[in-house]
Amino acid sequence: QHADTATSTSKKEGSNKYTFFHESMKLDLRRKMDLEKGMRRALENQEMSLCYQPQVFAKTAENRGVEALLRWHHPVFGSVSPYEFIQVAEESGQILAIGEWVLSKACEKLAEFNDHQPHKLTMSVNVSTLQLRSRGFVEMVKKYVKKHKINPSFLELEMTESVFIHSFDEAVTILNELREIGVKISLDDFGTGFSSLSYLRHLPINTLKIDKAFVQGMETDKDTEIMIDSVITMAHNMNLDVIAEGVENEWQLQAMKRYECDMVQGYHISHPLTEEMLGKYFEKKNDENS
Numbered sequence: 001q002h003a004d005t006a007t008s009t010s011k012k013e014g015s016n017k018y019t020f021f022h023e024s025m026k027l028d029l030r031r032k033m034d035l036e037k038g039m040r041r042a043l044e045n046q047e048m049s050l051c052y053q054p055q056v057f058a059k060t061a062e063n064r065g066v067e068a069l070l071r072w073h074h075p076v077f078g079s080v081s082p083y084e085f086i087q088v089a090e091e092s093g094q095i096l097a098i099g100e101w102v103l104s105k106a107c108e109k110l111a112e113f114n115d116h117q118p119h120k121l122t123m124s125v126n127v128s129t130l131q132l133r134s135r136g137f138v139e140m141v142k143k144y145v146k147k148h149k150i151n152p153s154f155l156e157l158e159m160t161e162s163v164f165i166h167s168f169d170e171a172v173t174i175l176n177e178l179r180e181i182g183v184k185i186s187l188d189d190f191g192t193g194f195s196s197l198s199y200l201r202h203l204p205i206n207t208l209k210i211d212k213a214f215v216q217g218m219e220t221d222k223d224t225e226i227m228i229d230s231v232i233t234m235a236h237n238m239n240l241d242v243i244a245e246g247v248e249n250e251w252q253l254q255a256m257k258r259y260e261c262d263m264v265q266g267y268h269i270s271h272p273l274t275e276e277m278l279g280k281y282f283e284k285k286n287d288e289n290s
């Protein structure tokens with residue numbers, strides 16, 4: 001028996017490998033299809049919700065605002081990460097409907113928050129590249145700003161550098177139209193994309209968000225620290241505000257203060273919170289400051 005298998009090893013191994021590869025691809029595809037299908041009903045079944053992660057000024061620890069982060073509780077799979085389902089939503093085009101829901105909900109909440117807050121807060125909303133480039137996006141933003149009577153300068157749209165990959169000029173035109181409405185633009189995950197520092201000056205943006213990989217790499221890697229220092233200095237020279245994301249400990253917070261990073265966000269400040277938890281977070285903060 002042994003001898004038998006030995007003679008046909010290479011062929012068998014080859015085909016086994018192929019089969020194995022094939023099976024795992026099938027599982028992957030299966031899950032994607034299930035997610036895509038489930039997504040069609042997710043909004044009407046109220047499986048999706050927003051949570052909000054506080055952003056604070058580095059120097060004073062005062063509230064700057066929150067980032068709206070989408071959550072999906074699938075009836076079978078349970079909680080699915082946006083890192084996974086946003087991609088599926090983009091591939092299937094469902095990101096347009098989901099993105100509109102996110103924007104509408106975030107604007108509604110922003111109006112509510114700022115009615116009750118002594119200091120006005122900024123609401124950051126993630127916008128996917130597909131959504132930004134979709135027809136009527138600027139009009140849609142206008143519509144929800146008007147509907148909820150919000151001051152547009154407290155609404156910030158977060159996008160990644162991928163927005164600029166295909167047609168740079170077209171993207172810049174859309175961003176300029178958005179800025180005419182008065183909303184702010186933030187460049188998310190900075191440092192992970194095709195970032196060249198010099199191209200930044202050509203972008204109509206207000207805020208630079210340093211990716212958490214850099215914030216977290218800084219502790220063990222001197223080069224990363226030097227890079228963050230120079231990115232912040234350069235951003236300030238271009239009149240951009242800087243947010244560090246993924247701040248998980250006191251050391252990272254102190255380093256960001258040292259480099260005069262304007263704002264910080266991360267588990268060390270607060271995890272993303274449900275609406276209810278956020279209310280309590282604000283109450284506690286207001287008590288501390290009075």
Ligand code: C2E
Pocket residue numbers: 053068069070081082083086099102126127128158188189212245246247248265266267268272
């Ligand atoms: P992002 O916009 O870069 O958001 C930051 C992510 O880092 C969030 O993950 C947040 O929960 C997580 N995070 C915050 N603080 C820390 C920390 O201290 N340490 C670590 N390790 N992680 C931290 P989340 O909520 O899973 O979202 C993942 C990504 O999915 C987001 O990355 C964003 O690109 C996308 N996303 C989330 N909500 C939306 C949405 O409404 N629309 C679109 N288009 N994309 C969204």
Ligand code: MG
Pocket residue numbers: 067126158188
């Ligand atoms: Mg973001």
Ligand code: MG
Pocket residue numbers: 188189209211212245
């Ligand atoms: Mg980010």
Ligand code: MG
Pocket residue numbers: 188189
């Ligand atoms: Mg991101």
